[in-house]
Amino acid sequence: MKTGTTTTRVLGIFALMITAWVVVSAFFLTPADVVQGDSVRIMYAHVPTAWIAYLAFVTTAVASGLSLARKHRTLGFDRVAGASAEVGVLFMAMTLITGSLWGRLTWGTFWQWDPRLTTTLFLFVTYVGYLAIRRVDVDPVRRARRSSVIALLAVLEIPLVHFSVVLWRSLHQEASVLNTDGDVRLDDLMLFTLFSGVVAFTLIFVWLVVHRQRLAAMSDVERLVGLDVAITARRAESTVGGGGR
Amino acid sequence: MNAILAIARKDLRIEWRTRTLLARVVPFALLVLVLFAVALDSEPLLLRAAAGLVWLAMLFAAMLLVQRSFDVETADHALDSLLSFVSSPSKVFFGKALSMFVQLFALAVVLLGAAVVLYGARVDGDGVVLLVTVLITATIGLSVVGTLYGVVVANMSGRDSLLPLLALPVLAPLLIGAARATEAALGSDTIDLANGWAWVALLVTYAVVFGSAGAVAFAPLAQSDS
Numbered sequence: 216m217k218t219g220t221t222t223t224r225v226l227g228i229f230a231l232m233i234t235a236w237v238v239v240s241a242f243f244l245t246p247a248d249v250v251q252g253d254s255v256r257i258m259y260a261h262v263p264t265a266w267i268a269y270l271a272f273v274t275t276a277v278a279s280g281l282s283l284a285r286k287h288r289t290l291g292f293d294r295v296a297g298a299s300a301e302v303g304v305l306f307m308a309m310t311l312i313t314g315s316l317w318g319r320l321t322w323g324t325f326w327q328w329d330p331r332l333t334t335t336l337f338l339f340v341t342y343v344g345y346l347a348i349r350r351v352d353v354d355p356v357r358r359a360r361r362s363s364v365i366a367l368l369a370v371l372e373i374p375l376v377h378f379s380v381v382l383w384r385s386l387h388q389e390a391s392v393l394n395t396d397g398d399v400r401l402d403d404l405m406l407f408t409l410f411s412g413v414v415a416f417t418l419i420f421v422w423l424v425v426h427r428q429r430l431a432a433m434s435d436v437e438r439l440v441g442l443d444v445a446i447t448a449r450r451a452e453s454t455v456g457g458g459g460r
Numbered sequence: 461m462n463a464i465l466a467i468a469r470k471d472l473r474i475e476w477r478t479r480t481l482l483a484r485v486v487p488f489a490l491l492v493l494v495l496f497a498v499a500l501d502s503e504p505l506l507l508r509a510a511a512g513l514v515w516l517a518m519l520f521a522a523m524l525l526v527q528r529s530f531d532v533e534t535a536d537h538a539l540d541s542l543l544s545f546v547s548s549p550s551k552v553f554f555g556k557a558l559s560m561f562v563q564l565f566a567l568a569v570v571l572l573g574a575a576v577v578l579y580g581a582r583v584d585g586d587g588v589v590l591l592v593t594v595l596i597t598a599t600i601g602l603s604v605v606g607t608l609y610g611v612v613v614a615n616m617s618g619r620d621s622l623l624p625l626l627a628l629p630v631l632a633p634l635l636i637g638a639a640r641a642t643e644a645a646l647g648s649d650t651i652d653l654a655n656g657w658a659w660v661a662l663l664v665t666y667a668v669v670f671g672s673a674g675a676v677a678f679a680p681l682a683q684s685d686s
Contacts, residue, residue, distance in 0.1 A: 283680065337629050344626040351616050364677045365612060365626065371673055372630045379633035379662055383640065 218429040223422060230418035237415050240408040254320035259408055261313040263416035264306045265335075271303025271420065272342065272369075279366035282359055290435065291428075293359035296366055297349050298427035300342050302420055307339045330384055334377040341369045355435050463546045467555025471529060472562060480528050481563050486570055489521040493574050503580065510579040511642035514571045515598070515635055521567055522560075522602050523624050526610040529556060534614050539682055549682055550675035553607060557674070560603040568595050572642075581646050590656050591645035597663040598638035604667060605630055608674040611681045630670075637662040 219227075241259035248255035275296045282292035314332070315325040326332065349362050401409070475481055496513045500506055506513075533539040533556075543549055572595075575581040583591060609627040613619035637659045644656025 337632050340625075341629045344622075344629065347625055348612070348616075348622060351618065351622070360680050360683075361612060364681055368608070368630065368673060368677065371669055372633075375633040375662075375666055375669065376629075379636045382658065382662065383636050 218426045226422050233415035237412045245405045257317040259412045263412040265310040267416045267420045268303050268307035268310050271299045274299040275366050276370045279363035283363045294428040294431040298424045302423045304342050330380040333380045337376045463551040464555040468558035471559035485521050485524050489517045492517040506579045510575045510581040512639040514575050515638045522606050526606040530610040530614040549679040553674050553678035557603045557607040564599045587645035594641040601634045601667040604671045604674045
């Protein structure tokens with residue numbers, strides 16, 4: 216069995232081509248930043264991964280809401296939610312890694328307890344928990360309902376985390392390590408490269424989610440069919456033995 | 461309302477007869493406070509960190525209490541029967557949260573006392589009102605979130621490790637708010653009473669948001685489908 220179709224193949228080829236262009240442009244064509252030098256090139260990977268991570272979690276939340284609200288196709292929406300969360304956690308890990316590498320070069324430290332960073336970290340841990348709970352339940356219907364509720368609760372949690380961290384930081388004035396803010400003046404090519412990065416990563420995201428949720432659908436079917444096969448085999452056994460009902 | 465009180469009374473009676481809180485959770489939380497002191501090994505640092513450490517110990521202890529509260533309900537499908545006795549599942553939620561609140565509040569008082577004794581924290585006139593308000597609002601938030609995620613992991617294999625993983629990130633705003641407000645109430649150089657009250661506003665919002673979310677989400681979570 217395959218999870219690919221013509222559409223996903225075309226999508227994949229486009230994603231690869233744009234990614235190749237972003238790599239070439241980010242490393243060779245775009246200039247280094249006046250202040251940050253070559254470290255600015257991390258931005259072409261960092262900003263798109265962060266965008267995808269948040270897009271993934273919005274997708275998870277919307278799909279979970281639909282899965283709970285609707286009577287039909289609840290499992291389908293739940294599979295999309297789960298696939299999107301998996302990809303989101305992956306991209307958020309990349310966001311945190313590229314971000315702290317950039318921070319080391321620019322701020323002089325891997326990590327700062329700044330509201331955006333802290334919120335992202337808590338979001339990451341929250342969805343790691345969400346994925347952990349998806350792995351537990353065997354029954355797809357119950358798993359769908361339970362994980363949808365958790366995904367929606369996370370939507371409540373994140374603004375509260377963000378708000379509390381903003382309040383926390385504003386009440387605790389401490390000397391920041393280096394006072395350069397992250398702002399970069401972008402020329403047209405830099406902006407275009409960044410934009411291409413976002414497009415490329417969005418296509419990769421869609422490609423991954425489509426494949427992942429088809430795979431999940433197959434494994435659900437496989438479990439159901441597997442059970443039927445086992446039952447048929449068992450029944451056949453008892454008729455052969457002659458002692459069965 | 462009667463149903464809520466009856467369920468809370470049932471849980472508290474179970475607690476009174478088994479003495480889980482007294483015999484295990486309170487000693488555990490006190491042990492955590494002692495271990496923090498040993499690990500940090502500096503009295504000025506301990507005094508500065510007292511509020512945060514008390515609330516961290518509260519979160520850990522709450523995890524144990526929540527497990528206990530739902531272990532009782534999952535044995536022999538007790539939760540199903542409980543749900544069939546009440547007109548709305550949210551009553552079970554509030555009943556269990558109420559008994560959780562009573563136990564956690566008692567624990568919070570003990571832990572603050574321990575912070576006074578062990579860490580040298582001081583409770584003086586001005587801070588008392590703030591301190592009591594923080595204890596109440598933060599404990600309400602902790603109880604509702606604990607109960608909500610308790611039912612999420614109820615019946616699951618490996619729930620002991622899942623509950624902290626799911627609930628602690630959600631409790632992060634509560635930890636920040638409760639720790640800072642308590643610090644203000646205990647008298648600190650870095651945060652004054654007025655800022656302490658700002659944190660109480662956050663704690664109230666938190667309790668209301670997750671209290672209502674819990675009331676709504678409890679039904680689909682507790683429903684058994686077999």
